[in-house]
Amino acid sequence: MSLYLLCLILFLIGIYCLLVKKNLVKKIIGFGIAEYAVNLFFILLGYRAGGEAPILDKHEALTNIVDPLPQALILTSIVIGLGVTALMVAIVLRIYDKYRTFDINEIKKLKG
Amino acid sequence: MLALFVIIPLGCAFLVPVVSKIRSGTERLLAVFCGVSLLWLSLSSFFWFEGGRIIYSVGGWKAPFGICMVLDGLSALMLLVVNLIGCTAIIYSLDYIKKYTAPQLYYTLFCLLLAGLNGVVISGDLFNLFVFLEITSIASYALVAFGAGSEELEAAFKYLVLGSLASTLILLSIGILYGSVSTLNMADIALSLSASQASNITMFCLALFIMGFGLKVALVPFHAWLPDAHPAAPAPMSAMLSGVVIKTIGAYALMRVVFNIIGVNAAVLGIFVWLGIISMSAGVLLAIGQWDFKRLLAYHSISQIGYVIFAIGLGTPLGLIGGLFHLFNHSLFKSLLFLNAGAVDYSCETRQLDKLGGLSRKMPITAATSLVASLSIAGIPPFCGFFSKLLIIIAAFQAGNIIGGFVCVIVGMVTLASFLKVQKYAFSRKVEGIIGEVKEAPVLMLIAMVFLAGLCVIAGLFSVPLIKNIISPAAAVLMEGTRYAIGILGA
């Protein structure tokens, strides 16, 4: 139970960074932390007490394995997170080219 | 057959970079082929299921062990919306993209967007819906930033941060739901949840889903990205965003999850009604003071989506029919308005209403289609917007929601005033010397706009057969709620 609470605290730290920090690069890092927390939470859901890794072997029969489905889902989610992070970094670099600063208080041409 | 909706746009998206290196004009042909074939498939999909539903098991693995694709009334309506506006936007962008420097990137991203949208609509598995939602979102972030000017990049970053936060919340909610029911197939989750009582975990997941999908559909506490992202995108992409994307990954996904998987109760419907009322009023009040054409249209999008969510929150059959019909109409006339704004931008190089004037003589076809769209959104008969707003107001008064009904009427009047302002400033006022030499928009853009305007008129005149054949099956799927699951797994 405490593991799930720790995952939630990590997620909240990531959201805090994403919302409160003024530097754009720190916002990207915050989003990365939040996304790792969600992935970790999902994998922890699959844990069965006393289970082994879900890899079939020729010589031994498996009796108690952890749930392999969340692991497959998280592989997909990590790839999606990679794509979003790459896009974020590219957009932030282009913003630096145009505005010459990473500070979000300076980047407000769009108002109203 | 169902898998073709995803194969064709994915194949075109992968082929465009290869083909554009061989000969530089062929990616336009490929994009047009993609759009037209998807439109033809979605029109013929109404004849495939004939009131029931079609279930397609990917890879031969039967549900609930494998991923399945489901086509029922609601999916068929959304497929029609997505592919109709997608095909029109592709035809429009054949000429519009000449103003930007990298057309093959645009067509790749657009085909990926279409693949993701079609995948969201026909998916029968909750995590598959999430994966296609992410494909759509990433393609739309990149397309909003396509112009790479400073305003587009700032708007795209804002949209990216808020959109990925919403996706993370949706993933967290899917995870908690999986932990409690141990399956990901939508029908199977519905069966498991209806067998047990509504527990705290399910309510928590529902709250997270409303937050996540509500951000994608731009309901009012979560709307802050929309007024920046929609004006900054290229005009066909704005039409897709406002007319299709926020409805598919926001409203359709929310409806599917709330009505068919978790099951409605009075609290959730009450939340929808109140969020709808707030969105309607806030959107239109913020829209009156705008002088940028596309920003004004973006605020009106928030208001009209408020109508849809309010009507769905009423929960009665007439409310559902009104809401879904308004969703269909809004995609038609809002996309047409954004395409008009794009044509004005293409010819006059500006979007500010106080700098435009007298365009009804110089750009007659654009002005005529814009008049049709403005009358539709304001709810003037015989155009389509009148019938859907009438249905929503009648449903509101029938359900006993007097406040909501009056808010609908007042917001409709303010919408009319706002679009009269647009028509006066942009098109009909006779002031000489404001704009230099202005020509009409190119032919392909005109064809796309006239097609949508014609559809607005047809949807208004033939609204009763349209409701009976297309909208009613969709509303019936939502009304049957969690018994949808018995149809899929029990069959």
Next chain:
Amino acid sequence: MKETSGMSLIVKRVTRISVSLIFLYGVYILLHGHITPGGGFAGGVIIALSFIHLVLAFGREAAFKRLSHEFISLAESAGGLMFLIIAVLGFSGGFFFLNFLRHGTPFELFSSGTIILCNIAIFIKVGAGLFAIFIALAMLRIPIEQEKG
């Protein structure tokens, strides 16, 4: 910062050896993807890392002469198309994405039908894609440095 000539001599000497080892390790993870953890995506990331290692050690221009931008873009599209074609060929068995080749005996290297072909397609696509992202982000710095120095 002599960025055009890469890093020092020791790094270049060791890179010549280690790049081939990293490449081989990536291919090993790919080919055993249906028996051990890993598969297409993990192998693709390792391959992309070996290319990035080359770019970091030898400098931008020297590495780009061997791996040009068009080739990477073509490889990425080819990987995606191969995956889609394998999925569409499943229609021959009746369903999209059906595993239609012979399944073989389990735990052998050449078993489990189309899974190994899909892994190879994903490997090419992810490797080329990650390297293309790196090139795009690395080449973006050129205008800024040209106006600084």
